[in-house]
Amino acid sequence: MNDQPIAVFDSGLGGLTVVRALQQHLPHETLVYFGDTARVPYGTKTSKTVLQFAVQNCDFLLRSEPKLIIVACNTASALALEDLIPRMPVPILGVVKPGAAEAVRQAAGRGIAVLATEATVASEAYPRAIHALDPNLPVAQRQCASLVSLIEEGRSSDDDILRRLLAEYLETVRRLDPAVVLLGCTHYPLVADAVEDLMPAAKVVDSAEATAMAARRQLAEMEALSPETHRGKLHCYVSDNPQRFREVGGRFLGRPIREVTWVTPEQFFHEHTLHPAS
Numbered sequence: 309m310n311d312q313p314i315a316v317f318d319s320g321l322g323g324l325t326v327v328r329a330l331q332q333h334l335p336h337e338t339l340v341y342f343g344d345t346a347r348v349p350y351g352t353k354t355s356k357t358v359l360q361f362a363v364q365n366c367d368f369l370l371r372s373e374p375k376l377i378i379v380a381c382n383t384a385s386a387l388a389l390e391d392l393i394p395r396m397p398v399p400i401l402g403v404v405k406p407g408a409a410e411a412v413r414q415a416a417g418r419g420i421a422v423l424a425t426e427a428t429v430a431s432e433a434y435p436r437a438i439h440a441l442d443p444n445l446p447v448a449q450r451q452c453a454s455l456v457s458l459i460e461e462g463r464s465s466d467d468d469i470l471r472r473l474l475a476e477y478l479e480t481v482r483r484l485d486p487a488v489v490l491l492g493c494t495h496y497p498l499v500a501d502a503v504e505d506l507m508p509a510a511k512v513v514d515s516a517e518a519t520a521m522a523a524r525r526q527l528a529e530m531e532a533l534s535p536e537t538h539r540g541k542l543h544c545y546v547s548d549n550p551q552r553f554r555e556v557g558g559r560f561l562g563r564p565i566r567e568v569t570w571v572t573p574e575q576f577f578h579e580h581t582l583h584p585a586s
């Protein structure tokens with residue numbers, strides 16, 4: 309038993325879909341979330357920049373003495389996780405491997421379509437993770453550049469513009485006749501219904517959900533689950549605009565967000581921020 313927190317970071321507020329899944333699967337855990345709202349989006353940035361941001365985000369989160377760090381951002385998991393692992397003094401889990409593993413399980417030998425940001429698609433992290441488990445599975449990827457802003461704007465599964473755009477994005481992966489559509493971006497679970505409607509023959513797999521289950525398994529293996537008497541809590545930190553985070557983030561979390569602390573650059577980029585890779 310271990311009641312230290314689980315630390316979670318994302319490029320902004322999208323990672324609250326992972327927090328929501330964590331709260332469902334691990335209701336007794338304290339969660340500390342950092343949303344890098346000053347530097348979002350990560351989905352159009354280079355690996356070098358995303359790794360630098362990810363190291364700084366983890367460094368900030370390490371101050372809460374977590375037992376596990378979760379990289380909720382698909383882009384950061386795809387571009388930076390491998391380099392982040394050896395730099396961190398605590399176990400660290402990304403969303404790509406759990407999402408890929410669940411997709412492979414559900415695809416049962418048939419094709420997988422991955423929807424993600426530009427940088428995640430370019431990194432090929434999802435096809436690599438899928439092929440590490442089953443080298444013969446057909447995989448198609450599609451970057452859905454505009455979905456993040458439409459979803460943050462409040463457009464949901466029944467919105468006409470969003471559906472038309474999503475239909476266009478899905479057109480390129482349709483040829484594969486996928487058994488699974490894998491939602492490889494923090495925001496897409498909010499429009500999972502539209503994906504299901506537009507691809508009725510495919511199962512929709514959500515990396516956020518798969519990651520929460522993987523985190524539970526990992527903590528159980530580490531014998532580090534919080535005691536059941538412990539009431540789960542959430543503390544949120546952002547690098548900009550806590551007001552917007554509260555307003556828009558509530559939809560991602562599925563409930564109002566009470567406590568949000570704005571971390572100033574002075575607090576955030578303190579000295580000795582980099583943990584050298586060993």
Ligand code: DGL
Pocket residue numbers: 318319320322323348349350351352380381382383384425428456492493494495
């Ligand atoms: N959180 C990012 C992801 O899951 C989406 C937003 C961004 O581009 O930063 O890839």
